Amino acid sequence: MGSNPYGSLEPGTPDPIPKPVFPEVSSIGAIVRGFRKRCPRCGERDTFVTWFQTRIACPRCDLRFAKEEGGFLGAMTLNYVVAIGIWLIVLIVGIILTVPDVAVGTLLVVSAIVLIGVPLWFYPRSKMIWAAVEFLVLRGTPEYRPPVARDARQRELE
Ligand SMILES: [Zn+2]
Structure with missing residues (x-):
């Protein structure tokens, strides 16, 4: 004994809980990111194709900005x-x-x-603020799982 190279992976050792890749943001922080046209989850700046059109998902953390067609009705109302x-x-x-x-x-x-x-002026901000609201709702659900280091590794392998 003592020659086990996988010492830390012995059976019975619980899997360490993977750390989220992006630090948790506060609710207000997510809304502020939205106002600055940034991804509510990771703060990525590159979130728009044009002034009027968001990317489908964040290029960095994969958060979907619009979950369904017409999902931006809330953003339109906010803008109005x-x-x-x-x-x-x-x-x-x-x-x-x-x-x-x-x-x-x-x-x-x-x-x-x-x-x-x-x-x-406010149009893209309203869209991203609304995406932040949807993200906060999503984050409150039990199914929500933030991207973890393991996912990032997996994506590199694919
Ligand atoms: Zn992101």
Whole structure:
């Protein structure tokens, strides 16, 4: 005895729990990553094909950004709510600053710019924030399994 080269792999030794490849992110951290158009799980930046189209899945951790067709309805709603919210703030501030001679013409132009510009600017963010929400829901389910080192090795072998 004593010549066993597999000393640490003797029968009965429990398999060590594989460590996740990507450190666990907090819920707020995942949403913030979404706002920055990054993958909610691993923080990868390369998540969009174009300004308007996300990759199907994260190139680094394989998290799917859209689980089913039309899954971005939530993102559209979020985008709409944010655009209307910012527009209302601009409108109210504009009226308060110019009352009693409310600059209606200027406010109309600014409203148009806000209502077109904000949704365009926020669109990819709304998508990735929604992907973060879906990721957080997924992470709360018992079936969820984060990618572990073993998966990464397996992928290299394939
Ligand atoms: Zn990722």
